[in-house]
Amino acid sequence: MPGAAILPGWLRLEAGTGGQGAELVPVLAGLVLVLLGARLAGALFERLRMPAVIGELGAGVVLGNLGLLGWHGLEPLLATPGLEILAEIGVLFLLFEVGLESDLRAMVAVGGSSLLVATLGVVVPMGLGFLVSRGFFPTHAGVAHAFVGATLCATSVGITARVLSDLRRTASAEGRIILGAAVIDDVLGLLVLAVVTGVIAAANQGGTLALPSLLGIVVKAVLFLAAAIGLGRWLSRPVFRFAARQPNDGALLSLSLAFCFLMALLAQLAGLAPIVGAFAAGLVLDEAEIRSAGLERGRDDRGIAGRMKPLATFLVPVFFVLMGARVNLSSVAVPGMLAFAAALTLAAIAGKQVCSLGVMTRGVDRLAVGLGMIPRGEVGLIFAGIGSTLSIRGERVIEPAVYAAIVAMVTITTLVTPPLLAWRLGRTR
């Protein structure tokens, strides 16, 4: 009975009266907490004319760090696997929505800028991260520095996408460049991670990296994106036009969800993050066409995005509250690590400002693009987590103190972006 321990005695479950809910209890308790916390904090920040997402992250930071005040009651609740699955589905819904709102042609129009921004945004932060790590830990292996650098690569598109959506600037040139670059970034970042991990595995066995297996990863990733955008668009068109014309109103939503999950699954299997697949799924679907097919049936048609909205209202805040809750405030306070964490954060921020020089489209605010690329969020945490499990000849690639600094860097880059981006986009509106 995982939920029983966290509840006062008079609320404990009687053994044998409800086997069904055994795993459901902590999920339900977590959802009540997360939904109410997110809504209250979000409403507060909206009153202060700031994006609701900051409130949701803040609610998560508070809920996740009550242990510092001596109360650990909520920790098992927020770490429930069921709740994490819901959060991961929530971020898929967010990226699917962002993809639906994105116009593929408009994204291709800024594709050159996105590609250059993304490439600079991977190379420069990785180099800076490598140098910072070598400066602080001269005795560590070179590949460990490369790993720290790799954690600075990938932009967390979730945070920026949400801020752009809150400010209704997803379709702006800045928005399209940032989203396009973040997607390319994720691909490049995951390739860098695969390469570094491969090098470490080879070094650990005293050998060198097998080039064919590395090439296989790269080819799969490129093939996935080409297939998703080319083939996906061509195949999905007749299916979705058919679904929009079905008498049962639920057919279009079920099919859209299945398509979103399938693309996320395929992205994962191609070695990319599932959110890349969800974004591609939304990008491929042509809302205007589907809506007109629904209207042909004489239906008041809200399209896929309108049907997705309640699902996003339910699950997207779960993701942001849990992401805030992962922030361990005490990990930053390790003596001597504050300077390393600060240097790493500066490298992360400065590296992504350099990448805004890659913007070639006229009339685009470079600072807004640079700011939008700052957050490392979930991807940085995943990289750090993987690094902490790897070792070269018995020595950890990412030792606990370095891990704490990376978590601090992810925390700060994630938390500073929404206010900075909201401020900058508010000025240039």
Add this chain to the structure above:
Amino acid sequence: MPGAAILPGWLRLEAGTGGQGAELVPVLAGLVLVLLGARLAGALFERLRMPAVIGELGAGVVLGNLGLLGWHGLEPLLATPGLEILAEIGVLFLLFEVGLESDLRAMVAVGGSSLLVATLGVVVPMGLGFLVSRGFFPTHAGVAHAFVGATLCATSVGITARVLSDLRRTASAEGRIILGAAVIDDVLGLLVLAVVTGVIAAANQGGTLALPSLLGIVVKAVLFLAAAIGLGRWLSRPVFRFAARQPNDGALLSLSLAFCFLMALLAQLAGLAPIVGAFAAGLVLDEAEIRSAGLERGRDDRGIAGRMKPLATFLVPVFFVLMGARVNLSSVAVPGMLAFAAALTLAAIAGKQVCSLGVMTRGVDRLAVGLGMIPRGEVGLIFAGIGSTLSIRGERVIEPAVYAAIVAMVTITTLVTPPLLAWRLGRTR
């Protein structure tokens, strides 16, 4: 990597490139399968003018029994804990929706009938089940017969609620009596289970049942329902009127979901099934009032039910497909158990037909009420599952063969109800 084993080699996940999705892969694959299977089978049955839920259950039975054809690839997918959590949330949404559509005053108007139907529906099937078990297994302990009887008590309101909803007959007198009786039934059934379990525990220790602990369970359950309906209605009114007037469109949905989950949690903690809490949450909320508060703000207001619909479209079919998938067709084919399973099924069906004699409201179709009370569904499976874990002095209370027969009874009562009820309600419309 739980998902890797079930996938062909060329689709396997590269180690180290996507730690995030480790647990997400089987959930995504399961969701794609369940959503597409449910939608296709549901559409097929709708064309045949039968409730879509039969198609969804049928899709589950097919997906869950492909092992009989020698292909076990889908079994780990359908048993993924993440998918089960989604299914359990799905059935909460269904009961919450049914509660929203139910008018408390109209339910009280048939409350006498519901109470009598429920009481007869617990006492008669339990007695018949006891006799059938004693007839087939004269050497088993008396308390084991009582346990088999207890598995025949509780009506599975999910199936009937869905059929009534598909046929738009939730608000009919038959619909209200069935739903009211099923809720009371769940309460009585869970009390019976608690009593039988307590007796077994006491017998196992060579003692007798402690009356105070038993009374505690009963008091908690009764208190929960009284508090939910009385206090809940009074407390929720100002909160939801306030939420409906908020500028942010998502506030009402978030609050409704939090309320639904909170009530499900409290029901579970009070020793009742979570679905009873979700139903009570929907029953307590006054949609008409909330919608008028939304309209005061000049908003095109779909109310809570309208906002819940996409959520139900997403998750309710997951529940029914998984319930179908739990049916193990080969368990019925154990030699000699077919007769016991048939006798138990007949006792389950006959017992609930007797209970329709308790209908005192005029002009109500007794046969429709009796048919609506037939399915045992998830509650029967839970009871059987608990029984198979209990033992008296080393001997199992529910042995594997008896368990298989109970599963068969649950299967048949669940599968026969939708067509029978659809036929009867179609005739009396």
